Amino acid sequence: MRITSRVHRPSPVGVNRAARSALGLALTCATAAAVLAGCSMEEASCGGGEYPVMTVGGTGSACVPNGEEPPEGYTRYPRGKVPEHVGDKWDTYWQTHTVDKDGKVVEVPDGE
Structure with a gap:
């Protein structure tokens, strides 16, 4: 059995997978928001009304x-x-x- 210190103890496998999934979801949402906002960032010729x-x-x-x-x-x-x-x-x-x-x-x- 391998003994490690608390500082270097590997985290459970499921936690890393969940963190990667959350990070991937956040990056996907940010990319989609940037793409969708690209159309609305054009300066209108006139204001509303x-x-x-x-x-x-x-x-x-x-x-x-x-x-x-x-x-x-x-x-x-x-x-x-x-x-x-x-x-x-x-x-x-x-x-x-x-x-x-x-x-x-x-x-x-x-x-x-």
């Missing part, structure tokens, strides 16, 4: 409270082309395009 508007003839934008009309010099984005998040497809598109005073989508001249 607001919608985005764009400047007429330029690439500026603003947020307007729901139920209010855009201020003078601004217009709503065309239906189906509204940016939802900073850097998304439509946010990038509207950096080089705008709506003119007649409501027509046009490219922005260089330098504007």
Whole structure:
């Protein structure tokens, strides 16, 4: 029979297995949370209760409270082309395009 000190006494086999299972479960949960949070970490174009508007003839934008009309010099984005998040497809598109005073989508001249 082998004699060991209390400091170096091996723990029962079941305890190590349970600790490894708990650690594995914790790591799995943390990984899943990080993956799921990745989608929600995108910065929204506007806060809750607001919608985005764009400047007429330029690439500026603003947020307007729901139920209010855009201020003078601004217009709503065309239906189906509204940016939802900073850097998304439509946010990038509207950096080089705008709506003119007649409501027509046009490219922005260089330098504007």
